Amino acid sequence: MHYVTPSREVLAETLLAAGPDAPTLCEGWQTRDLAAHLYLREHKPALGLGMVVRKLASVTERAISETAERAASPAGYEALVNRFVAGPPALSPMRISTIDKSANLIEYFVHTEDVRRATTRWAPRALDEDYADALWEELVKRAAILYRGVDLGVVLVRPDGPRHVAKRAPVSVAIVGDPGELLLHAHGRRRQALVTFEGQPDAVALLESADVGL
Numbered sequence: 001m002h003y004v005t006p007s008r009e010v011l012a013e014t015l016l017a018a019g020p021d022a023p024t025l026c027e028g029w030q031t032r033d034l035a036a037h038l039y040l041r042e043h044k045p046a047l048g049l050g051m052v053v054r055k056l057a058s059v060t061e062r063a064i065s066e067t068a069e070r071a072a073s074p075a076g077y078e079a080l081v082n083r084f085v086a087g088p089p090a091l092s093p094m095r096i097s098t099i100d101k102s103a104n105l106i107e108y109f110v111h112t113e114d115v116r117r118a119t120t121r122w123a124p125r126a127l128d129e130d131y132a133d134a135l136w137e138e139l140v141k142r143a144a145i146l147y148r149g150v151d152l153g154v155v156l157v158r159p160d161g162p163r164h165v166a167k168r169a170p171v172s173v174a175i176v177g178d179p180g181e182l183l184l185h186a187h188g189r190r191r192q193a194l195v196t197f198e199g200q201p202d203a204v205a206l207l208e209s210a211d212v213g214l
Contacts, residue, residue, distance in 0.1 A: 003131050004100050007108035011038070012085035014115045020077035025114040025189055034111060035080050036067035042088040106138050109180060110187050117192040124194060127180055136179040139186060140164045146186040149211035152203055156182050173199035173207045188213030 020032040029037070040063055071080040088094040094103055116122050127135075136158065143166035147154045153172025157163045158179060166186075175185060177195035185193035190212065197204045 002097060002101065003134050004104045004108065007105060007112070008085055008087070011108045011112045011115075012081050014112050015081050016078060018115050020072055020074065022115065023118040024111075025118050025192060026111075030068070031115060032068040032071045032077050032080070033064055034114065035071060035077065035084060036064045038111065039080055039084045040064060040067060042084070042092060042094055045092075101134075102138070105134060106142075106183060106187075109135060110183060110189070113180070113184055113189065113192070117189070124178075124180070127178070132179045135183055136162065139179060139183050143167075143186060146213055150207060151210065152207055154207070156186075157198075158182075171200065171203050173197055173203050175207075186212065 015031055015035050018031045020030065020035075022031040024031060024034050026034055026037075040060075044063065067080070071077040094100050116125075139156070143154075143156060143164060147166045150167060151169070152167070153169035154166040155163055155172055155174040156166055157174050157176045159176065163174075175182060175195050175197060177185065177193065181194045184190075185195050190208065197207065199207075
């Protein structure tokens with residue numbers, strides 16, 4: 001099953017339920033800023049360069065801020081979220097299934113949890129087994145990049161058995177959790193990720209202080 005479309009819909013529902021002024025796990029962003037980011041990355045992809053090229057960051061930040069400001073009212077916010085959930089433009093590469101999955105499956109899961117877990121009361125979602133497998137598959141593809149800043153070996157371990165060596169080193173730490181929780185840890189949401197660690201105490205402490213994620 002292709003999970004991107006239902007993931008987009010769940011993210012949109014989560015954003016709408018939270019309203020425009022709710023907190024998120026994205027530092028400095030309220031829900032309207034996150035909605036602006038999601039919309040602009042598909043409709044004005046050139047702005048996405050600001051997420052990876054520091055010199056262009058101010059341009060991207062300004063576009064997100066201006067779009068979010070126009071969505072400050074409930075009506076404006078709902079309109080922005082509805083434009084996002086309608087999908088990318090007709091000629092966008094993200095209309096291609098393989099690109100859509102690579103670009104958006106993890107993006108939508110993590111940002112849904114960015115809204116859900118920014119509140120004081122939340123519980124992890126029970127994910128469909130095939131959906132969890134799809135998230136795991138995408139995590140495995142990029143785990144080496146996400147943990148490149150860690151001066152340790154890193155092994156990702158699912159409670160149901162599968163494991164993946166994200167980085168090799170003389171000293172390693174195993175991070176144990178369900179695929180969604182491992183994804184959140186790998187994307188820097190460490191305080192909210194429900195994972196456990198196996199390894200030497202000093203190695204675990206080094207992992208917990210390391211630069212993880214993009």
